[in-house]
Every structure is written in structure tokens, then in C-alpha cells.
Amino acid sequence: MLLRFLHSTFCNAAIFAGILFFVMGYVIHLFPPKSTKSWYGYRSFLSTKTPEMWRSANEYAAYISRRIGVILMAxxxxxxxxxxxxxxxxxxxxxxxxxxxxxxxxxxxEWQLTRHFDKDGNRILPE
Structure with a gap:
């Protein structure tokens, strides 16, 4: 039974990764990481510059992760x-x-971070 499932087309990377992306985005949305020292969260050079960039990056990455999860599952x-x-x-x-x-x-x-923050990590205000 298990071998039959493993060899079927319903056992594929897109479905499993889609579920993972959706759950990861949902968990980060519900329980955002408090600081860059957290064991989970979207971590990059730009996102760890300031606490505001960290919060913004994780909020946006969680949103995108949920959307990508649905697309991957489909x-x-x-x-x-x-x-x-x-x-x-x-x-x-x-x-x-x-x-x-x-x-x-x-x-x-990363593109969203460069659009909304300057090189020092200060938020760019819309004109």
C-alpha cells in the first residue's frame, strides 16, 4: 500500500512543498518571530538589519509563502x-x-525590502 502511493503521481514534490510552504506561512503569520534570534522566520542580510525590517520581511514572506503554497499544491x-x-x-x-x-x-x-527601506534600514516614506 505504501509503495503503491510512493510510486503514484500523487506523491510529488510540488504537493509536499506546497503544504509545507502554506503551513510555514500560516504559522509565521499567526506567531511572528519576535527577534532575529528566533529559531524560525525569514532570515537574510537585509531582513536582519533592523527590527522593523525583520518584522516587515517576515510579514511579507509569510503572505507570499501562503500564496506559493496554494499554487504549488494546485x-x-x-x-x-x-x-x-x-x-x-x-x-x-x-x-x-x-x-x-x-x-x-x-x-x-528582498525586492520589497529595498523598495520600502533605505540602505541604513530606515523606512522610506511615500511622497
């Missing part, structure tokens, strides 16, 4: 319904979606 289910077996293309699509989603989350969060 991609995984669609691939599971389209493909009849775990072929090379099936793996390229499901794993590629996870890599692209991860890169998007990091890139977009």
Missing part, C-alpha cells in the same frame, strides 16, 4: 492528474515549480 495535483507515471518530465515540472517558488519568495521579499 500544480502538484494538476501534474498528478495529467501524468500516468513519474516520468522525467513529471519530476522536472514538479521539482522545478518548487525551485521557482522558492526563488520567487526570496527575490520578491
Amino acid at each position: 500544480t502538484g495535483v494538476a501534474c498528478a492528474l495529467i501524468f500516468t507515471s513519474q516520468t522525467d518530465w513529471f519530476l522536472y515540472i514538479t521539482v522545478g515549480a518548487v525551485v521557482a517558488g522558492t526563488m520567487y519568495m526570496v527575490g520578491d521579499t
Whole structure:
């Protein structure tokens, strides 16, 4: 029974990573990390500059993570319904979606930080 599931198309990276991204985003949204010393949270060079940047980065990354999780789960289910077996293309699509989603989350969060904060970590006020 377990081997049958492991070899089915419903056992794929996009579904598992999608669930992980959604849960991670939901947990960080409900319980935001208090400081950069927390064991969880979105951690990068920019996000750890100031406490305000840390809060903003984690808030935005949690939002993006939930959205990417839903997209990854939908991609995984669609691939599971389209493909009849775990072929090379099936793996390229499901794993590629996870890599692209991860890169998007990091890139977009860093871009948001550079748009809303200056190089010293002070918030840029809209004109």
C-alpha cells in the first residue's frame, strides 16, 4: 500500500512543498518571530538589519509563502492528474515549480525590502 502511493503521481514534490510552504506561512503569520534570534522566520542580510525590517520581511514572506503554497499544491495535483507515471518530465515540472517558488519568495521579499527601506534600514516614506 505504501509503495503503491510512493510510486503514484500523487506523491510529488510540488504537493509536499506546497503544504509545507502554506503551513510555514500560516504559522509565521499567526506567531511572528519576535527577534532575529528566533529559531524560525525569514532570515537574510537585509531582513536582519533592523527590527522593523525583520518584522516587515517576515510579514511579507509569510503572505507570499501562503500564496506559493496554494499554487504549488494546485500544480502538484494538476501534474498528478495529467501524468500516468513519474516520468522525467513529471519530476522536472514538479521539482522545478518548487525551485521557482522558492526563488520567487526570496527575490520578491528582498525586492520589497529595498523598495520600502533605505540602505541604513530606515523606512522610506511615500511622497
